[in-house]
Structure formats: C-alpha cells, structure tokens
Amino acid sequence: MTHPKFKRLPKHIGVIPDGNRRWAVGQGLPKQDGYRRGLEPGMMLYELCLELGIPELTFYGFTQDNTKRPAVQTRAFQKACVDAVRMLANRDAALLVIGDYDSPLFPRELLEFKERKTFGRGLIKINFLVNYGWKWDLNHLMRDSLMAGKGGSRNVIQYIASRDISRVDLIIRWGGRRRLSGFLPVQSIYSDFYVLDDLWPDFKKEHFYEAMQWYENQDVTLGG
Amino acid sequence: MTHPKFKRLPKHIGVIPDGNRRWAVGQGLPKQDGYRRGLEPGMMLYELCLELGIPELTFYGFTQDNTKRPAVQTRAFQKACVDAVRMLANRDAALLVIGDYDSPLFPRELLEFKERKTFGRGLIKINFLVNYGWKWDLNHLMRDSLMAGKGGSRNVIQYIASRDISRVDLIIRWGGRRRLSGFLPVQSIYSDFYVLDDLWPDFKKEHFYEAMQWYENQDVTLGG
Numbered sequence: 001m002t003h004p005k006f007k008r009l010p011k012h013i014g015v016i017p018d019g020n021r022r023w024a025v026g027q028g029l030p031k032q033d034g035y036r037r038g039l040e041p042g043m044m045l046y047e048l049c050l051e052l053g054i055p056e057l058t059f060y061g062f063t064q065d066n067t068k069r070p071a072v073q074t075r076a077f078q079k080a081c082v083d084a085v086r087m088l089a090n091r092d093a094a095l096l097v098i099g100d101y102d103s104p105l106f107p108r109e110l111l112e113f114k115e116r117k118t119f120g121r122g123l124i125k126i127n128f129l130v131n132y133g134w135k136w137d138l139n140h141l142m143r144d145s146l147m148a149g150k151g152g153s154r155n156v157i158q159y160i161a162s163r164d165i166s167r168v169d170l171i172i173r174w175g176g177r178r179r180l181s182g183f184l185p186v187q188s189i190y191s192d193f194y195v196l197d198d199l200w201p202d203f204k205k206e207h208f209y210e211a212m213q214w215y216e217n218q219d220v221t222l223g224g
Numbered sequence: 225m226t227h228p229k230f231k232r233l234p235k236h237i238g239v240i241p242d243g244n245r246r247w248a249v250g251q252g253l254p255k256q257d258g259y260r261r262g263l264e265p266g267m268m269l270y271e272l273c274l275e276l277g278i279p280e281l282t283f284y285g286f287t288q289d290n291t292k293r294p295a296v297q298t299r300a301f302q303k304a305c306v307d308a309v310r311m312l313a314n315r316d317a318a319l320l321v322i323g324d325y326d327s328p329l330f331p332r333e334l335l336e337f338k339e340r341k342t343f344g345r346g347l348i349k350i351n352f353l354v355n356y357g358w359k360w361d362l363n364h365l366m367r368d369s370l371m372a373g374k375g376g377s378r379n380v381i382q383y384i385a386s387r388d389i390s391r392v393d394l395i396i397r398w399g400g401r402r403r404l405s406g407f408l409p410v411q412s413i414y415s416d417f418y419v420l421d422d423l424w425p426d427f428k429k430e431h432f433y434e435a436m437q438w439y440e441n442q443d444v445t446l447g448g
Contacts, residue, residue: 065447134413138380141365156362178417181447185409189358193402193417223289223405 003051004209008216010169012056014191015045016183019175019199021073026199032076034201041203042084046091048208049124056125058165059084060183061097064133067105074105081130082109092120098162099131106131116164127165134182137161160186167191169220172211174200192218227275228433232440234393236280238415239269240407243399243423245297250423256300258425265427266308270315272432273348280349282389283308284407285321288357291329298329305354306333316344322386323355330355340388351389358406361385384410391415393444396435398424416442 020034027033042059049057061081067074086109088095097113099106110130140161157163162184168191171183176197180188194211198204244258251257266283273281285305291298310333312319321337323330334354364385381387386408392415395407400421404412418435422428 063447068448135380138362138365138410141362142380142383156359156366159366177442179415180404180413180417181445182413185413186362189404189406189409191403193404218401221405223287224292 003048004213006052006212006216009052009054009212010192010215011054012058012166012168012170013049013054014058014060014168014171014183014188015042016060016171016173016175016181017041017200017203018173018177020077020201022175023199023201030072032070032073035073035076035080036083037201038080039084039087041200043087044203044205045208046088046093046124046126048205050092052212054124056127056166058127058129058168058184060181061099061128061130061132063129063182064100064103064105064131064136065182067131078105078107081128082107085110085113085128085130088126089117089119092123093126094118094122094124095126095128096164097128097130098165099129100133100136101131103131129162129184132162132182134185138185157186162187170194170211170215172196172208174198174203174207190222227272228437230276230436230440233276233278233436234416234439235278236282236390236392236394237273237278238282238284238392238395238407238412239266240284240395240397240399240405241265241424241427242397242401242405244301244425246399247423247425254296256294256297259297259300259304260307261425262304263308263311265424267311268427268429269432270312270317270348270350272429274316276436278348280351280390282351282353282392282408284405285323285352285354285356287353287406288324288327288329288355288360289406291355302329302331305352306331309334309337309352309354312350313341313343316347317350318342318346318348319350319352320388321352321354322389323353324357324360325355327355353386353408356386356406358409362409381410386411394418394435394439396420396432398422398427398431414446 021031024034062077096116097110141159168187171191171193173195178195245255248255248258286301320340321334365383392411395415395417397419402419420431
C-alpha cells in the first residue's frame with residue numbers, strides 16, 4: 001500500500017472518536033447503535049498508523065462521566081470497547097487498558113489487560129482508556145505519593161494512574177468539539193490538537209492524512 | 225458602548241496571548257520588544273469582558289518553561305506582567321497572581337497579589353499566571369494531600385496550587401497554535417478551545433466577538 005510521505009511524524013497519537021450517537025440519530029437509528037459503528041474506523045486507523053510506523057496510539061474508549069448516560073447506551077459502549085480490544089488482540093500490537101478497574105462499570109473481560117500484553121510482533125503500543133476518569137487518574141497522585149512517602153518529589157508523571165502511557169504528541173478528535181473532555185490531562189499538556197467536523201463512524205483515511213499533514217507543519221516547543 | 229448580544233456567555237475565560245515574539249520579528253524588532261505590545265490588548269480585553277459581564281478572566285502571563293528562554297526575553301515578559309497587573313490595579317477588578325512564588329524568577333513586585341486583592345468595585349475576578357508551571361501546580365496535590373493526611377480523598381481540585389481559580393469555560397488562544405502548553409490542566413478539562421491565527425499584539429475586538437459567537441453555539445456536556 002502507498003501513503004503520503006511526511007517529513008515529521010508524531011510518536012504518539014491520541015484519538016477522541018466522538019459523534020457515534022449523532023451519527024446514529026442522523027441515520028434514524030437509536031443512539032446506542034452508533035457505538036458499534038466505531039469499530040471498523042478504529043481498525044482502519046490502526047492499520048494506517050502501522051503503515052506509517054507510529055509507535056503508540058491511545059483510544060478514548062469511555063469515561064466515568066460517560067457512564068451517567070442511559071444504561072442501554074452504557075452497555076453499548078462497554079461492549080464496543082470489549083470488541084475493539086479483542087479485534088486488536090489478534091493483530092501485531094502491545095495492548096494496555098487503563099481505567100478504574102475496581103468499579104463494576106469496568107468490563108470484566110478486559111481485566112487481563114491491566115498489564116500490557118503483546119500480540120504477534122507487537123509492532124505498536126495501543127492504549128485503551130476504559131472507564132477512565134481524569135479525577136481517578138490524578139487521585140493516584142495523592143494516594144500513591146502518600147504511600148511512597150514522597151510528597152515533595154517533582155515527578156508528577158510517575159504517580160498518576162496512567163503512568164504507563166507516554167506524552168501525547170497529537171490528539172485527533174472527530175465530531176467537531178474543540179475540547180479535551182478529560183482526556184489524559186497530564187499527557188496532553190503539550191499535545192497539538194486537531195479537530196475534524198466529521199463524525200467518527202464517517203471516518204475516512206483522508207481525515208487521518210489531513211491531520212498528519214497539519215501536524216508536520218507545527219513546531220515543537222514543549223512550552224519553551 | 226454597544227456590543228453584540230449573546231444568548232449564552234462563558235463564566236470564565238482563559239486567555240493564551242501568544243505570538244508576541246513573532247509579531248516583533250515581523251516588525252523588524254528584537255523579539256523581546258513584542259511583550260510590551262501585549263499590554264494594550266490585555267486592557268482592551270478586560271474592558272470587553274466587563275461590558276459583557278464576564279465574571280472571571282485568567283491571563284497566561286509566563287510559565288516556568290518560558291524562563292528557559294534568553295535572559296533578555298525573560299526580563300521583558302516579567303516586566304510586561306508586572307505592568308499589566310499594575311494597570312489593572314487601578315480599575316474595577318479583584319486580582320490574583322498564581323505561580324511559583326518561591327522562585328527568584330517570580331517578580332517581587334507581585335508578591336502582594338498572592339491573596340486576591342479587590343480594587344474599586346471589584347467587578348471581575350482577574351487571575352494572572354506568573355512563573356506558573358503545571359508541574360508546580362500538580363505537585364501541590366502530592367505535598368498538600370500528604371500534609372493533610374487525606375491521600376484517599378476524591379477532591380483533586382482542592383489540593384492543587386491554583387485551587388482559587390475556577391473551572392475555565394472558554395480558552396481563547398492567539399497566534400495559531402492548537403495546544404494548551406500547560407495552561408491550568410485541571411481547570412481546562414472541559415474547556416472549549418478557540419484558536420485565532422492572528423498574533424496577540426494584533427488583537428482586535430472582533431476576535432473576541434468571533435470567539436464568543438462560536439462559544440454560544442457549543443453545547444455544555446461536562447463529559448456526560
């Protein structure tokens with residue numbers, strides 16, 4: 001397969017796959033039917049990242065905020081996350097699932113991915129945020145630093161719950177909203193943020209290339 | 225004075241006034257000369273917020289990351305911050321300066337604003353981030369929760385260094401970069417993010433109204 005050449009690539013892409021419910025409504029379907037239409041785009045995106053040699057990819061599965069939605073929707077996005085991880089567990093990937101494992105809203109089937117598991121040649125690290133909450137993530141700062149007795153340490157990142165996820169270079173959000181909605185606040189500090197108006201189930205590979213073309217022309221300053 | 229009517233207003237606006245150095249270079253001036261050209265736009269923005277009745281405004285002054293720049297630039301943005309706070313201290317505003325007070329890079333003249341000081345009728349809360357660092361902010365989570373012995377608490381916000389700054393509804397960034405660059409990671413979790421390509425010294429009130437018009441058409445979900 002051929003793809004455009006880029007002079008500079010992100011090492012880690014974060015994906016906010018928004019717009020599933022709006023897509024379903026637009027099709028005259030119940031809102032919860034939108035989520036399973038997000039699986040195929042996720043696989044396409046995985047393939048595109050693999051082709052370009054992107055080393056790490058994080059999907060925003062669902063959040064603790066999201067679980068305040070009607071139960072039928074919650075069940076639908078839980079299932080979509082389980083299916084997505086299973087689909088990738090047959091491919092070349094090193095999978096990690098991060099979220100509040102202790103809550104009944106965390107799908108049992110994904111507990112085995114609390115530690116990163118490598119499949120095939122493990123060509124790409126893929127992280128799924130599942131029942132993730134930014135408060136849950138940052139609360140570990142308090143809890144773990146307390147246990148370690150290192151309250152004065154300067155290294156914030158080593159104490160958050162999502163410490164096994166690296167800094168995100170580029171966040172791509174589908175569905176038009178220009179906000180992070182709690183996505184990895186620490187790893188997103190310096191991220192470039194690209195928003196597509198298209199809804200996630202309408203994913204096209206051109207969206208991805210458009211984001212990559214934009215990204216290659218950004219400078220990296222890390223706040224300096 | 226007249227201004228457009230908006231059906232929905234943000235309660236708290238964050239401002240990332242980027243592009244001062246690029247503006248100076250474009251004018252054939254030394255980079256550090258750009259910073260003082262950011263004062264007048266700041267006053268204009270304050271006036272516009274006052275007219276609309278916006279209750280809180282946070283300016284990104286300078287960060288600990290920024291102080292890695294050449295000393296002549298660091299001195300220039302330190303001075304611009306001191307001047308900005310002094311200009312507003314003669315107006316109707318309740319001023320607070322947040323940043324690493326213990327560092328020699330924090331301007332001594334601003335220490336009196338560690339606690340919020342009200343001037344005139346105190347019509348608007350204005351926060352300045354001065355020698356601010358996201359790590360510095362979050363490190364208080366570790367330190368203060370340790371001292372309070374409340375490591376298991378769920379209330380992250382009450383332990384960060386910037387706890388006196390409320391959640392930001394709308395962040396407006398000048399200078400074209402689509403990134404937060406460490407701006408209040410906790411308060412920005414749900415913020416809508418509007419980016420203008422114009423450089424901050426080229427501020428026009430139309431930029432502000434454009435951002436407000438965009439904002440009034442966003443929905444507020446707080447991640448739900």
